[in-house]
Amino acid sequence: MSRAQDGNRSFFPFGNPFRMISPKGPKITSQLLSVLQAFEATLEERLKKLIPESKDEILSLSWMTLAMQVLCESHNDIKTLITDLEMPVNDWDEKWIDVYFDISMKLLDMCNAFSSEISRMSQGHLLLQCALHNLGSSSSEQYDRACSSLDGWKQHICSENVRIEKCGSILDGLLASLDLPKVKKLAKGKVLVQAMYGVKVLTVFVCSVFAASFSRSTKNMLDLNVADVYSWPPTFKRLQNLVNEEIRVRFSCGRFAVLNELESVDSSVKELYPIIQGVVDPIKMESLPGIVGELGRSTAKLSQGLDLLTKEVDSFFHVVLTGRDALLSNLRSGATVIPSNMGGNRNAQIVN
Template sequence: MLLLVQKLSKLYHNLENHHYHHPAEVDVLSASLQAFRSDVSNCLNQLLSFNPEPRSEILTFSWIQQCLHLLLLINKAFLKLLKHIDYPMTSWEAASLDEYLNYGLHLLDLLNSVSSSLSHLSQVKLSFAYGLTLVGNSPSTAIEHLKPIHPQSSSKDIKGLLNKEDCEGKFGSCKERVVNEAMVEMKSIGFWVFGVVLASLSGETKPYLEMKQVIARFNSSLLIDVIDSCVSIVEKGETLKEVKELNNSANCLVSAIVYGETSDAAMDLEGKLGVFEKQMEVLEKQVDALFSKVLATRNELLQGVRQCKQ
């Protein structure tokens, strides 16, 4: 807090136009940024409050939904900050606008990757469902369609998210500095969310480990507790609880087919597939809605900037 006030004060005294700013304004900006960080911290703590036993069972469709919802909560806190400091996006300098717009593009790209992972799970679900229909008449063919869900290698070049351009020192006002500080927190949390989500859906650690490299440069203190809480689970390559249950149920049915006792096992898999499908639908709708919101916000900002330039 003290360090931030010192940075803001120094920035005020070194503005190129040498306008005088009352110290009270510095305090207001600092307090607004601190309030934003407090809001973000509360959102993260709420995410961490879900603490099942065993700990590995935190990786569920429900928790992924909470992670994605966190993006909306952080954005809401960010917009609240802009209102408090009376600094709408259309008043930003070019560097901040470019950074925010690029972040929006990254989110859209990452949401497409999430949709791709969900599509893979959906295809496996259909294969299981088709296998169920073959149990009675063609058990050997049914077994071919009941193979466990395996990790899907991510084709997303997450390292490409690293923006080599350092914007430090390019901001011409204290409000720009506050916006930049807030965007650092927002981006680090946003990228962390997608690292967790993509790793959980794919069943491999690569997306999370690469995303950790991306967010390391942001040096976000707010993320430390969250990362420490999840690192051992995600980095072990744990898969979603629902995927584990579906695989176990499919394996049980395969064993039952071999021994000629399929009734109970088939009913169990059918029930789990029904639950799995509903959870997938909810998550797919959430991803689609988030994609639409990010795209609409980005387009609205671009339109506003164009109108201001006219």
């Protein structure tokens, strides 16, 4: 697992995540194996949903919305698995709990960063609406105002988002979390850890794609090396290769943005400028209504897509937060809570 620009890097920089499948440790019964296989089959189907029929569908707001939906479903699947395993929190190793709280906090931070960027892009919608309003007139003064609004939109969209810039360090932490903890005694724990590994791989991948897209840089891209010891890695590799390759191609071409909807708006803006800026060519003016109409449609599609993506990111935030709160509640009801001096993300240390 490595960042795309890191070149040759240790295959397992954070330890061997597949050590849990060795003959040592608890044996998984046929019943537990059946539960795990069903979970991983569902995970593979969710991965398949993210493989588009065409590369043109990659990195659209609709694809990103679907990716968030898949994350929500997969994290909810983990909650269901814990229930099906009848594995109470007091059976959890304390290290697992610490790792869970650390990961969940990083995911909440990541969601906040994504939400801030989506909100920032949505704020540019007003500038586009002002431009469209002024383009409804034929006066040069209105055209100047439209140009000013379009310039403002371009500057706004190209400005940096400090929260997105911090996603790289969060991704490093999530990448480190892929190292699976040892499971020595509990077969159910072995099943849970293996199932969670698949969901964590999916989560890190989606977060890296979002971070790369929103930062307009490949520095946040990750290439995750997953051995074919489970049923789902071949499907995951196909998905990752397809998406990461397309991101690299788009950046290498110097595209304004990797998101389809932003590119569509920018394309219309570039067509408008030669017509409405400076001296107006009567011949070119004939094409103006069609280009303005296209800008209106692409602007509406961008706004609608951002609204839907906002809802899904909020849903994922809620899934992570409620899972975290549920674990805290279970810990408090089944153990004595004393103040912790160990730091970390938990507000208390649990003593059985």
